[in-house]
Amino acid sequence: MNNPASITHCTLGELMIYQIARSIEDGILAFHGFGSPLVQLALHLAKHSHAPRLILVAGATYGVNPKPAFLTPTTNDFAMNRAAECQLSIEELFDLAASGHLGRMFLSGLQIDCWGNMNVTGLGQYDRFSLKLPGGGGGCNLSADASHITIWTAAHRTPLDGQGRRRYRLVKQCDFTTSVGHRTTDGMPRSTMPYRGKGPDCIVTDLGVFGFNADGHAELQQVYPDTFAELVAEHTEFDVPVSANLVTATLPDTEIVEFIRRLDPLKIHERELSQADRRRYFALNGSH
Template sequence: MVNNYRISDLMTCTIADMLEDGETVFHGVSSQMPMVAMHLARHSHAPNLVHLNIPGGVNPESIKKASYSSAGADLVEAGESNFGLDEIFDLSMRGKLDVAFLGGVQFDRHGNINASVIGDYDKPKVRLPGGAGSAVLIPTAKKAIIWRTKHDPRTFLEKVDFVTTRGNLWKIITPLCVFVFQNGQLELDTIHPHTTIEEVQKQTGFPLVYDEVRYTKSPTRKQLQILQRIDPDDFRSAEM
């Protein structure tokens, strides 16, 4: 708990604040935090946001019964209509997908993302799931947002072990900060109120780039109240 909110609350509200009214936004599997953030945005400042998800539901009325994976048929059953995954890829490649939420395991200062292997590719220490849809969506969506619930030097390092995808990365949010990709590199956008620039640097495996230290906005009371109503089972904290 940080003040009257948790880090998962802060991250969810920060993600929601990144979304604009009228945008078309997609989340995939095991994406509970973005799923809740999208629902929060639709119940606050972005009522016309279009919520797309991997099982194919459009604007699910409720996520209270959403499966643990954020990819269950309940999101379709509670949706206004269906929009299949193949159509989402097509939508993105036509330049019509505003935001895609995607994951990764390693990130470097150049915006490269690794979701394939830890260690040597031919003899890896760990074999990861791979790029899946991210190899298509990160380069083609207008804005790709990464969320990661771990921030340490093994996650943010000078050079990733393998480049799964690169390209149209916009922001990465972690329990410590928000990075923005600009000028060909990851730059520090904001640090969260509970941390310090020294801690963020200690947990980052490359030198931080920033012009001044700016702080992430704390969740508002209204946002926290909405979260309690729309996410009573606390899906937003599933990865923490």
């Protein structure tokens, strides 16, 4: 199964990992947080393929350029830090970000709005949340400090509840702003803030890939072989502008798929996906 020659399909998870990896530039310093296996795999994939000079800082351990034994179910594990070239501390990584040296960071949210603001703190009123979420780690700081942000979520598709409503992931407004995007909830543009970073430039989801237009508003740029713009709009609470150059996303090649499967034998990354999405496959190179 793990011989590239015998690989005929990629999974949705592998496609998302590949799309996240494509957002990573060679030669930058990039950091993955914890609880984000899709991103962890994307960083290792990028370094293995198009970005060999990437300075890869592992979340939670702060090891630089580690060669993980395998992807572990929790992030702060020696297996993830194996053979790290050198070691940073929590303060050193965040200082690097604050001084403008963190090229890219990866953030997600239970709510993501059209400007790239996100909520991982709680639903409802901030003084009495109806649902307390785990919290954002360093996301608030890094959303301001990192040069660029890749946003991802594997839960864009939201089922209808008994009353025919959806609890959207891509929302009109976040209940709480944990990390900042291109415009504050009271309408202030990002440029009025003394942030070093330029904010999010893409959102990779289970339905497609967004960019951000000149106003800082999310815009659909890519769909997947089994999705289309109307489906994306149906599962998005805000109005979705569609790029004039909407394309179907490029699929990873078999070597890339093999690399991901070798690094994640426990399929930890599938825990980010819904049960149904774990069964989505795409044929590679015209094979069926």
